[in-house]
Amino acid sequence: MDDKHTKGEMHGCIVCGRLYQLYVVSDARGRFIDCKLMTAGGKRVNNSRRPLVACEKHSEKEVEAAVIRAYGVQDDDD
Helix, strand or coil, rough: CCCCCEEEEEEEEEECCCCEEEEEEEEEEEEEEEECCCCCCEECCCCCCCEEEEECCHHHHHHHHHHHHHHHHCCCCC
């Protein structure tokens, strides 16, 4: 049975920390499945393991550098 759970969460921009409201979907074991950004001015950062968000004003290079700084080099094998 595919039990999915959705909850509202506040997450900070990966670059500067500005807060954004997200709806996060997880499976029955609590593993991240997907998320939707509910606050204007932000963009979802694609990551298969965790919900991440960044301000629209940050460049892709800034976002990528912040993700590497926080979580290390990401594998795209998922």
